[in-house]
Amino acid sequence: MFFNSFEFLWLFPLVFAAYYLVLALCKPERNSSRWDNYLLIAISYALYIKWNPAFALLLLGITFVTWGMALLIERHEAYGRKKWIITSGVLLSLLPLLFFKYYHFISDNLNVLLGACGIDSGLPGLNYAVPIGISFFSLQAVGYLWDVYYQRIKVEHNWWNYMLFVSFFPQIASGPISKAKDLLPQINAQRTFSETGVIQGCKWLLWGMFLKVVLADRLGLYVDIVYSNYDMQTGLTCLLASIFYSFQIYGDFAGYSLMAIGVGKIMGFDLINNFNRPYFSKSITEFWRRWHISLSTWLKDYIYIPLGGSRCSKLRNYWNITVTFLVSGIWHGANWTFIVWGLLHGIYQIVEKMLGVQKSEAKGLLKFGRIVFTFLLVNFAWIFFRSPSLSFACDYIRKIFIEPGSSIYWGFSTTNVLIIASLATVLIKEIVEELSSFTLINSRYVIVRWATYIVIVFSLLLFGVLDSSQFIYASF
Amino acid sequence: MKRLILKILLFLLICVVVDRGVGATMRWLMSHAQSGETYRNYYMFNKMKDDVLIFGSSRAMHHYNPLVIEGRVGVKCYNCGISGYGIILFYPRLMKILERYQPKLIIYDVYSSFDLKPGDNHKYLRYVRQIEGCEAANEVLTSIDSTERWKMFSKAYQYNSQLPQSIGDCIKSDPDSLRGFHPKFGVKQDVTRKEKDNETPKVLKYEYDDLKLHYLQLLMETCKQRNISLVIFLSPLAVYEDDSLYEPVRTLCNSNNILFVDYERLFDKRPEMFYDKAHMNAEGASTFSVLVADTIMKTIPSIQ
Numbered sequence: 001m002f003f004n005s006f007e008f009l010w011l012f013p014l015v016f017a018a019y020y021l022v023l024a025l026c027k028p029e030r031n032s033s034r035w036d037n038y039l040l041i042a043i044s045y046a047l048y049i050k051w052n053p054a055f056a057l058l059l060l061g062i063t064f065v066t067w068g069m070a071l072l073i074e075r076h077e078a079y080g081r082k083k084w085i086i087t088s089g090v091l092l093s094l095l096p097l098l099f100f101k102y103y104h105f106i107s108d109n110l111n112v113l114l115g116a117c118g119i120d121s122g123l124p125g126l127n128y129a130v131p132i133g134i135s136f137f138s139l140q141a142v143g144y145l146w147d148v149y150y151q152r153i154k155v156e157h158n159w160w161n162y163m164l165f166v167s168f169f170p171q172i173a174s175g176p177i178s179k180a181k182d183l184l185p186q187i188n189a190q191r192t193f194s195e196t197g198v199i200q201g202c203k204w205l206l207w208g209m210f211l212k213v214v215l216a217d218r219l220g221l222y223v224d225i226v227y228s229n230y231d232m233q234t235g236l237t238c239l240l241a242s243i244f245y246s247f248q249i250y251g252d253f254a255g256y257s258l259m260a261i262g263v264g265k266i267m268g269f270d271l272i273n274n275f276n277r278p279y280f281s282k283s284i285t286e287f288w289r290r291w292h293i294s295l296s297t298w299l300k301d302y303i304y305i306p307l308g309g310s311r312c313s314k315l316r317n318y319w320n321i322t323v324t325f326l327v328s329g330i331w332h333g334a335n336w337t338f339i340v341w342g343l344l345h346g347i348y349q350i351v352e353k354m355l356g357v358q359k360s361e362a363k364g365l366l367k368f369g370r371i372v373f374t375f376l377l378v379n380f381a382w383i384f385f386r387s388p389s390l391s392f393a394c395d396y397i398r399k400i401f402i403e404p405g406s407s408i409y410w411g412f413s414t415t416n417v418l419i420i421a422s423l424a425t426v427l428i429k430e431i432v433e434e435l436s437s438f439t440l441i442n443s444r445y446v447i448v449r450w451a452t453y454i455v456i457v458f459s460l461l462l463f464g465v466l467d468s469s470q471f472i473y474a475s476f
Numbered sequence: 477m478k479r480l481i482l483k484i485l486l487f488l489l490i491c492v493v494v495d496r497g498v499g500a501t502m503r504w505l506m507s508h509a510q511s512g513e514t515y516r517n518y519y520m521f522n523k524m525k526d527d528v529l530i531f532g533s534s535r536a537m538h539h540y541n542p543l544v545i546e547g548r549v550g551v552k553c554y555n556c557g558i559s560g561y562g563i564i565l566f567y568p569r570l571m572k573i574l575e576r577y578q579p580k581l582i583i584y585d586v587y588s589s590f591d592l593k594p595g596d597n598h599k600y601l602r603y604v605r606q607i608e609g610c611e612a613a614n615e616v617l618t619s620i621d622s623t624e625r626w627k628m629f630s631k632a633y634q635y636n637s638q639l640p641q642s643i644g645d646c647i648k649s650d651p652d653s654l655r656g657f658h659p660k661f662g663v664k665q666d667v668t669r670k671e672k673d674n675e676t677p678k679v680l681k682y683e684y685d686d687l688k689l690h691y692l693q694l695l696m697e698t699c700k701q702r703n704i705s706l707v708i709f710l711s712p713l714a715v716y717e718d719d720s721l722y723e724p725v726r727t728l729c730n731s732n733n734i735l736f737v738d739y740e741r742l743f744d745k746r747p748e749m750f751y752d753k754a755h756m757n758a759e760g761a762s763t764f765s766v767l768v769a770d771t772i773m774k775t776i777p778s779i780q
Binding site: 007413415417454461462 | 490491494623630633636640
């Protein structure tokens with residue numbers, strides 16, 4: 001069930017009502033059983049089973065392995081034994097991810113490599129669909145296991161609580177990737193109904209929906225046309241489409257995250273904020289503190305720091321950055337384009353470290369210039385991210401730099417008018433919020449707040465692309 | 477909790493009121509449009525009385541000049557073609573038109589992408605949603621997405637993605653002097669065929685959209701029942717499609733005794749007739765329209 005589907009619109013109020021009914025009926029003083037958590041587990045699994053019943057077993061398997069391994073780590077004192085358990089636990093939990101997501105890519109590349117050496121390996125391909133959210137819940141479960149190993153958190157003995165931690169439905173498809181120290185205590189705690197929380201959650205849900213269906217999906221219409229016929233377009237058009245894609249992926253993923261956080265809030269959970277106006281970053285280092293924050297935090301805690309982080313020689317630090325971004329690229333998808341995208345971000349950060357840019361302050365025009373320059377670097381890397389192959393990406397970039405042309409594919413059409421309108425709305429809102437604390441949706445005047453809600457609802461109905469298109473990050 | 481429920485109910489009530497207001501505004505805009513697609517839509521369902529109607533995608537819109545057909549056949553003609561749409565829109569459109577009057581002839585320009593191949597049919601629903609009070613339109617909507625019947629409760633949703641165009645079409649005045657025909661001028665894309673272009677790989681079995689074929693069948697049945705002549709045309713293409721691709725249309729035409737005219741390769745070695753791979757330019761369209769008119773006069777002499 002995607003948040004932008006019609007199914008969500010009618011199903012979620014029922015889920016919400018059932019959840020709060022259970023909360024009201026099963027007060028802790030009357031009943032020690034956590035029926036609210038059982039209900040959330042049932043809903044989470046029911047929704048996952050609806051996608052694919054077999055893959056729900058996979059989710060259950062990963063949950064069981066990480067939960068069991070964490071208990072084993074707790075029981076054993078010996079360092080060597082613990083290390084053995086964590087290694088096998090992490091490998092077992094990541095095995096399905098490696099198999100479903102990377103087997104085809106590895107076998108394809110091996111076939112090509114061995115073929116070039118004159119060996120016919122004939123490794124078969126894999127035509128299974130990748131289980132939805134596997135990259136997200138696998139990382140969340142593995143993160144828990146590592147936290148237990150490093151003794152950052154206590155082991156969760158309650159199987160049901162842990163089951164909910166891995167499968168919590170608002171975040172299972174595309175994150176945010178929660179940390180056990182943040183989410184498990186909330187699952188354990190007695191939740192109560194909070195009107196303010198529900199209203200705040202609805203606001204996030206509404207704005208997230210706007211980002212997705214009004215901004216991202218509308219931009220997607222233009223981007224898809226240009227990318228599917230880029231050889232017929234001028235370089236300037238390709239450049240414009242690449243800029244639009246930067247905003248499309250932001251609207252898509254930030255929109256999804258906001259909806260997930262909103263749904264979580266409505267149910268009484270505080271999920272990690274995943275985006276903080278990333279295109280206002282003055283450096284790539286800052287960009288990764290503002291973009292997909294939960295993944296950046298995961299990579300920092302479980303890849304970058306264990307490798308030695310920045311408390312080592314400069315060369316070793318550069319190596320650590322490269323490996324971290326290589327993992328980030330591979331995590332995003334089994335394609336060389338994602339690997340190049342990840343490496344590009346790694347190189348950007350290394351160059352910034354060499355020049356000391358990420359630490360220097362900037363004001364006024366310099367600040368503006370750095371924001372624009374950072375955006376252009378990020379935008380350049382997105383071209384690889386959006387392209388189906390490296391050769392496609394190189395051709396596309398060649399088109400922009402070598403054959404810019406003098407015209408842009410543009411005209412008066414509904415799509416183009418709505419692209420400008422939605423982009424302007426989001427940009428103005430984000431600029432105002434970046435520079436001040438003023439927000440219409442949280443105005444202290446009821447009439448302004450309600451008028452804003454109404455305008456957003458009718459923007460969705462009148463200008464949204466309402467065919468429940470999938471979220472880009474749901475395929476990762 | 478009680479306070480929240482009251483707030484939600486009040487919010488929903490305001491939404492319903494605003495929604496009805498938006499619906500009424502949109503209807504007003506539609507009926508006052510002076511140009512563009514909004515005007516054409518309104519004209520088709522409220523004013524049109526032409527004897528010959530041309531249905532189909534952008535290929536219909538750019539290829540059939542009603543003035544040429546009118547001049548040669550001697551009956552009023554209107555081009556209802558619209559870019560990116562096919563039978564999913566034109567079947568309910570015909571049914572709505574038939575509620576008001578009955579044309580004598582329908583020319584349907586078939587194109588594989590919009591009339592045969594499978595794909596996400598949601599993209600064809602935008603204008604179907606605006607056909608109000610028509611059973612066939614409701615049937616099409618629910619056959620593609622069963623939730624549409626609920627979504628259509630919202631009037632704003634009914635006119636989704638329509639507001640900027642409707643406002644523009646109200647401000648701009650264009651008398652539609654070419655009767656729905658939109659000629660393309662010049663040559664945008666070099667369509668000179670190279671040898672390798674002719675070596676189209678043969679596909680053993682094409683996949684077809686059963687729903688589109690179903691509505692093509694319904695269109696043919698309706699025309700037969702109402703005694704409306706129907707001719708299915710395959711207009712010239714610069715880059716050919718495989719001959720066998722249109723086999724289901726040929727079969728449907730044969731079983732319903734409908735004329736299928738294949739002009740795909742009419743301008744085989746004349747790239748100057750094309751604007752791009754899929755569309756003829758004004759010169760190509762004029763020459764082709766003459767041929768269409770002559771074909772009609774020859775095969776359906778009673779039309780005159």
